[in-house]
Amino acid sequence: MxxxxxxxxxxxxxxxxxxxxxxxxxxxxxxxxxxxxxITGMLYGLRAIKHPQEIELHRSAARLFEEGLRRAITDATEGQSAQAIKYNYQAGALEAAMADPSLGELQSAYGFISAGTGSSFGDRSGLHSGDLIKFDCGVAVGGFYSDCGRTFAFGRAAADQRRVHDALAEAHASAREVMRPGTPISAIYRAADDVMRAHGFPGYSRGHYGHSIGLDSFVEEPPFISANEHSELQAGMLLCLETPYYSASTGSYQIEDMILITENGHENFNTLSYELVEL
Known part of the structure; x- marks a missing residue:
C-alpha cells in the first residue's frame, strides 16, 4: 500500500x-x-469528533446499559452478591439487544458494580438494607463503547449517604449546564469542583470528571475533563461526564452520562433519574 x-x-x-x-x-x-x-495525540483529536454512524452506535450502547441496569435493580434481593448483580446487568443488556436487532451487534457488557457500605468492588456477605449499589458500566456495540453510571440504595438511605449523593448530583448538573460548543473543557471541571467545595467536601479531589469515548477497549480516551485541559468543546464531541465518590464508611457512588455536544448545546444519551432511588 x-x-x-x-x-x-x-x-x-x-x-x-x-x-x-x-x-x-x-x-x-x-x-x-x-x-x-x-501521532497518537493527533489521532485522538480526530477521533474526538464523531461521525453520524459512530454516534448511533454509542447511542445504542448507552440504551443497552440502561436496559441492563433496569434488569439488575429489578432483580436485586437481600443477600445478593455484587457478582450476581453484574450477571443480571449483563443478562438484561443481552435480552434487550436480542429483542431489538436495530440496536446493532452487542459484543460485550462489562463494568464495575459494588454492593455494600464499603468502597471496594466486592461484597462482604451479600446485599443488606442500607447498602449502596453502584453501577459504573458499559456495553460494546459494533466496536464502540458506552460508559455510564448510577447509584441506588437498597432499603432506606442514611442521611450521610443522601448528603454525598445530593452533592454529586448537583455537581453533575452544574457541569452539564456549561457543556456547549466553545466552552473550555477545564470550565466543566471547575463547575463540578466548585459545587463539591460549596457542599463541604474540600478534600474531594478528582484528576478528571470524565473523558471522551470511542474505540479504545479501556474505554477512556482523551480529551479528559481535567483542570488543565483548555481545548474547547466542538459539535460532534462525545464526553462521558462523571462524578464518582468512594467512601469506606457510606459506600461507593457514581453518576455518569454520555453527552454529545451539538451545534447549539448538548444531547444527553441517558434518561435515568439523578435521585438516590431506594429499592
Whole structure:
C-alpha cells in the first residue's frame, strides 16, 4: 500500500503508543526506508469528533446499559452478591439487544458494580438494607463503547449517604449546564469542583470528571475533563461526564452520562433519574 502511494521512503505517522512491538518490527522490516513516528495525540483529536454512524452506535450502547441496569435493580434481593448483580446487568443488556436487532451487534457488557457500605468492588456477605449499589458500566456495540453510571440504595438511605449523593448530583448538573460548543473543557471541571467545595467536601479531589469515548477497549480516551485541559468543546464531541465518590464508611457512588455536544448545546444519551432511588 505504501509503495502504491509513492510512500516507500516516507515519514509515516501511526498511533505508536499502542502498537505492539511485533507489529512495529514487521512494519520496519518490510519498509526499511520509512520512518515511523508517533501521532497518537493527533489521532485522538480526530477521533474526538464523531461521525453520524459512530454516534448511533454509542447511542445504542448507552440504551443497552440502561436496559441492563433496569434488569439488575429489578432483580436485586437481600443477600445478593455484587457478582450476581453484574450477571443480571449483563443478562438484561443481552435480552434487550436480542429483542431489538436495530440496536446493532452487542459484543460485550462489562463494568464495575459494588454492593455494600464499603468502597471496594466486592461484597462482604451479600446485599443488606442500607447498602449502596453502584453501577459504573458499559456495553460494546459494533466496536464502540458506552460508559455510564448510577447509584441506588437498597432499603432506606442514611442521611450521610443522601448528603454525598445530593452533592454529586448537583455537581453533575452544574457541569452539564456549561457543556456547549466553545466552552473550555477545564470550565466543566471547575463547575463540578466548585459545587463539591460549596457542599463541604474540600478534600474531594478528582484528576478528571470524565473523558471522551470511542474505540479504545479501556474505554477512556482523551480529551479528559481535567483542570488543565483548555481545548474547547466542538459539535460532534462525545464526553462521558462523571462524578464518582468512594467512601469506606457510606459506600461507593457514581453518576455518569454520555453527552454529545451539538451545534447549539448538548444531547444527553441517558434518561435515568439523578435521585438516590431506594429499592
Amino acid at each position: 505504501l509503495e502504491d502511494r509513492g510512500l516507500s521512503a516516507a515519514t509515516i505517522g501511526i498511533d505508536l503508543r499502542y502498537v505492539y512491538a511485533d507489529t512495529l518490527f514487521r512494519l520496519q522490516q518490510n519498509n526499511p526506508e520509512c520512518q515511523f513516528v508517533d
